[in-house]
Structures are given as structure tokens and as C-alpha cells.
Amino acid sequence: MRILVADDDAKAAGLVVQGLKAEGYAVDVARDGDEAVWLAESHPYDVMVFDVMMPGKDGFTAVRHLRRKGVNTPVIFLTARGEVEDRIRGLDAGGDDYLVKPFSLAELQARLRAILRRQRPQLASVLRVGDLELDLLTRKARRAGQVIELTNREFSLLEFLCVNSPKPVSKMAIVEHVWDQHFDSQTNVVNVYINYLRKKIDPPGMKPLLHTVRGVGFALSEEA
DSSP states (O other), X not given: OEEEEEOSOHHHHHHHHHHHHHTXXXXXXXXXXXXXXXXXXXXXXXXXEXXXXXXSSOHHHHHHHHHHTTOOOOEEEEESOOOHXXXXXXXXXXXXXXXXXXXXXXXXXXXXXXXHXXXXXXXXXXXXXXXXXXXXXTTEEEETTEEEOOOHHHHHHHHHHHHHTTSOBOHHHHHHHHSOTTOOTTSOHHHHHHHHHXXXXXXXXXXXXXXEETTTEEEEOSOO
């Protein structure tokens, strides 16, 4: 999952970004409302986290602008003010949730998961492709009942492939959803991680699930 965090407080944003990346999310950062709007219009984020008080466009103004432009990515507003009027303004501006500072990172992560469940109600907490299971809550993977040890990046890649299974996904789509804005598109890191993943989920003697679709990308499927 790729998230945009917009907050001019470098320390606060840094803590949020660090915590989200530790959970395997790809995270981009904007330091003001104008940069946030530019990034949101340029990249396909799954969720955006906007501070309300920012230089340039404030959070409310930025989200209203994006909604007028047809960008419907879910937004969680962060603010030091928790009055009812402020929450109403945030929701009316196009926000989907509201979190008052100070907040715990665990609560933010829970709200991100809740938003994704609402956006993708068909997506269960456990994804299955053949005898492969991916538990999104415990962040554990199993094949034929055996636990597969994955890094956070490998888990995010496998989750994206599972969500789209059995359809193939392009390398560009993987980059846009699994890596952040600092990704070097000239490297072969996607191929490297696909190979890491293939060795872990398709050990010798088991039916391969991860396939390279020539000219298209990669697919997770029981069918070759």
C-alpha cells in the first residue's frame, strides 16, 4: 500500500513515516499543501494523511481542490484541534476520517486498515491463492500450512499480487503501489524482489504460483 503523508512539521512527519515504513508501507512526504496536491495528482495513492495547518494550501483547501479534480483517494486529517466544528469542516471538505494530535501510531494504522476495508469491502483479512494464505492483520504468510518468513517489502509485494490475482500486474504498477517516490526506476529491484518472493513461496516440489507473463508483468495464480 502506498501512502502520502502531508505535514510541515518535519519531526512529526518523520515519526509517522518511520512507523508506517516499519510496517511495510511505501510512503511519500509533502511539506506543504501545494506539494501534497501535486503529488496526489501525479501518483495513485491508496490513502493520504493530511495535516490541517500547512503552508500554501491548508489541508482542507488541498483536499477540496483534489476532490474537484476527481481525485477520490481516501484522506485522514491530522489536527491539534478536536472541536466538533473542525471535524465537521474536515468531513465536509472531503475527508474520510479525523485524528486529533497527539495520537498513537497504532491508532493511525488501525484507521488506515479500516479505510481500506471500506474502500475494498470484498477484500477479506486473509487472502488466498491456491494453498497460499496471506493474513493482512497478523502480516503472516503460509503455504500448505507452513509459515513463510517475509520482509516487509516482500509482504507488500505479495499482498499487491494477491489482491490482483489472477490478473497480471505490470512492473510500473508494482512500483507505484509498493515503492515510494525515491525509487530509482532504472534499477532492476522489482525483478530482484520477485525472485526473492518466488524462492520463498514456490519451493522445489510445489506447484508454482508466481508467474512471469512475458510482455506484461507478473501474476499470482494457480494457472501457469
